Amino acid sequence: MSTRYPAEVDVTIVGSGPNGAAYARILSEEAPDAVIAMFEVGPAVSDPLGSHVKNILDVDARTLAQRSSQGPAAAAETVADPGAVKAGARMARPGTYLLEGGYQAEGEDGMPVVAFSSNVGGMGAHWTAACPRPGGSERIAFLPDLDELLAEADRLLAVTTDAFEQAPFTALVRERLSRAVDPHRADPATHVQRMPLAVHRREDGRLVWSGADVVLGDVTRANERFSLFDESLVTRVLLEDGRAAGVEVRDLRTGESHTVRARFVVVAADGLRTAQVLYASGIRPAALGRMLNDQSQVVFAARLTDVSAPHDVQGGSTAAAGTISEQSGVSWVPFTDEEPWHGQVMQLDASPIPLADDDPVVPGSIVGLGLFTAKDLQWDDRVEFSDEEVDGYGMPAMRIRYRLTPRDHEVLDRARAQIVELAKAVGEPLGDRPFTMPLGASLHYQGATRMGQTDDGRSVCGPDSEVWQAPGVFVAGNNVIPTSTACNPTLTSVALAIRGARRIAAELAHSES
Numbered sequence: 001m002s003t004r005y006p007a008e009v010d011v012t013i014v015g016s017g018p019n020g021a022a023y024a025r026i027l028s029e030e031a032p033d034a035v036i037a038m039f040e041v042g043p044a045v046s047d048p049l050g051s052h053v054k055n056i057l058d059v060d061a062r063t064l065a066q067r068s069s070q071g072p073a074a075a076a077e078t079v080a081d082p083g084a085v086k087a088g089a090r091m092a093r094p095g096t097y098l099l100e101g102g103y104q105a106e107g108e109d110g111m112p113v114v115a116f117s118s119n120v121g122g123m124g125a126h127w128t129a130a131c132p133r134p135g136g137s138e139r140i141a142f143l144p145d146l147d148e149l150l151a152e153a154d155r156l157l158a159v160t161t162d163a164f165e166q167a168p169f170t171a172l173v174r175e176r177l178s179r180a181v182d183p184h185r186a187d188p189a190t191h192v193q194r195m196p197l198a199v200h201r202r203e204d205g206r207l208v209w210s211g212a213d214v215v216l217g218d219v220t221r222a223n224e225r226f227s228l229f230d231e232s233l234v235t236r237v238l239l240e241d242g243r244a245a246g247v248e249v250r251d252l253r254t255g256e257s258h259t260v261r262a263r264f265v266v267v268a269a270d271g272l273r274t275a276q277v278l279y280a281s282g283i284r285p286a287a288l289g290r291m292l293n294d295q296s297q298v299v300f301a302a303r304l305t306d307v308s309a310p311h312d313v314q315g316g317s318t319a320a321a322g323t324i325s326e327q328s329g330v331s332w333v334p335f336t337d338e339e340p341w342h343g344q345v346m347q348l349d350a351s352p353i354p355l356a357d358d359d360p361v362v363p364g365s366i367v368g369l370g371l372f373t374a375k376d377l378q379w380d381d382r383v384e385f386s387d388e389e390v391d392g393y394g395m396p397a398m399r400i401r402y403r404l405t406p407r408d409h410e411v412l413d414r415a416r417a418q419i420v421e422l423a424k425a426v427g428e429p430l431g432d433r434p435f436t437m438p439l440g441a442s443l444h445y446q447g448a449t450r451m452g453q454t455d456d457g458r459s460v461c462g463p464d465s466e467v468w469q470a471p472g473v474f475v476a477g478n479n480v481i482p483t484s485t486a487c488n489p490t491l492t493s494v495a496l497a498i499r500g501a502r503r504i505a506a507e508l509a510h511s512e513s
């Protein structure tokens with residue numbers, strides 16, 4: 001049986017999003033002799049491989065890339081802002097698709113808009129690229145090197161804080177938010193500031209959003225021992241004597257299954273599907289799928305009414321439709337334990353609510369406010385997998401079991417009050433009251449393969465992301481984050497992936513010497 005896959009490699013990586021890419025990058029840098037095969041169930045949708053679809057200027061080509069990322073729901077209608085779907089309809093964001101069933105058990109909150117992306121680059125080809133650092137109880141206290149890992153994650157994701165500095169009124173928005181927030185906060189690190197973004201400006205002036213391509217970097221692309229196979233579903237991790245031995249992978253182009261042997265297997269198959277791959281492989285520790293948490297999200301908008309367009313700003317947006325434009329300054333209200341939410345304040349292209357025809361919008365003057373709240377962690381919040389039913393890929397079907405606690409409701413109430421205060425501080429609020437997004441909308445699913453300091457039955461993997469129960473198997477993604485976070489989690493999960501990749505590199509070096 002001919003196959004495009006190698007029979008044996010040193011490391012296989014399941015999933016090609018930012019976290020899988022971080023393993024490939026660190027291994028290419030630190031273990032250049034290692035043979036690495038990356039498998040991705042979705043197709044390649046952008047060039048360079050894994051690049052962000054916002055970098056595709058042609059609208060039709062970008063729409064095709066988004067639809068091709070939507071797995072079994074390629075033809076489904078999507079909505080750029082799930083906050084716009086207020087009538088109880090379930091709709092996904094472009095480039096993502098929703099869990100078809102099992103998203104809400106009777107009498108529970110569930111996660112009605114829990115979503116996935118299946119494409120080279122994963123959700124990292126569609127994300128907003130906000131990369132704040134965790135603070136207070138969001139941090140993982142048992143990792144002494146967390147700050148160094150976060151700095152390294154900044155390097156891999158090419159995080160900057162000045163990409164939008166020339167956006168109109170950004171400094172003004174920040175100043176007004178600061179006046180409302182900073183006086184209650186003693187620690188300057190928690191003051192309002194520019195949002196760190198995985199966005200940089202090329203020499204020709206164009207903005208570039210980081211995707212998995214940026215994380216892979218030239219060093220991985222030049223690594224002849226690294227290969228990426230798209231349309232390749234890993235159905236199972238293979239174990240021998242309890243240790244990683246390789247993967248079983250189905251070539252979706254031929255329908256044939258193959259075995260690829262490997263000493264190390266990294267499962268970076270997203271917040272929920274990483275747990276699914278372990279389950280399908282018979283790796284089922286008690287904590288698998290448990291302590292699932294997502295960030296609830298409250299949104300509102302305000303308008304700067306006391307400003308006029310600067311001379312150098314054109315009325316139209318320089319960005320392609322549906323992308324962040326040059327007018328999109330992004331400000332950050334950091335999480336604190338006392339105010340357990342994270343604020344992302346973005347200047348929008350257009351008002352989220354209709355304005356009068358004779359009331360033209362000054363570019364940059366519409367300000368979208370979003371507060372993400374940290375979940376009260378519960379053992380019973382979980383993703384379960386079926387032994388009988390399968391999903392669109394033939395993998396064990398998921399069922400979400402998820403409830404908000406009284407404390408979650410209390411924090412949400414406070415966040416709703418706070419966002420109104422912030423809107424008033426910025427300008428004139430647009431609309432009567434904030435909108436609370438349907439659960440799952442944040443796309444930040446954490447905990448399902450959580451990290452622990454010790455194998456205490458409450459975690460799936462150790463501080464290097466190696467699965468306690470299966471040496472040589474590593475897990476990656478937001479699912480590894482053990483704390484309850486409100487900040488966007490990708491920077492943190494990439495930091496954890498860097499630690500895991502270094503461990504594999506060290507083991508490979510040790511076995512060579």
Ligand code: FAD
Pocket residue numbers: 014015016017018019020021039040041042093096117118119120121122123124125126127128129130131232233234235268269270271273274277443444476477478488489490491493
């Ligand atoms: P993913 O990027 O989801 O990649 C996982 C890959 O694994 C997928 O491509 C999937 O197809 C593949 N896969 C799954 N199962 C298998 C299998 N069995 N075999 C082979 N391949 C498999 N995060 C932030 O931190 N900041 C933001 O501002 C932000 N904004 C976002 C906005 C949007 C619209 C979206 C969609 C997401 C946003 N996110 C944001 C979330 C962010 O994109 C994710 O945190 C990040 O992509 C996670 O990286 P990952 O590599 O763990 O998973």
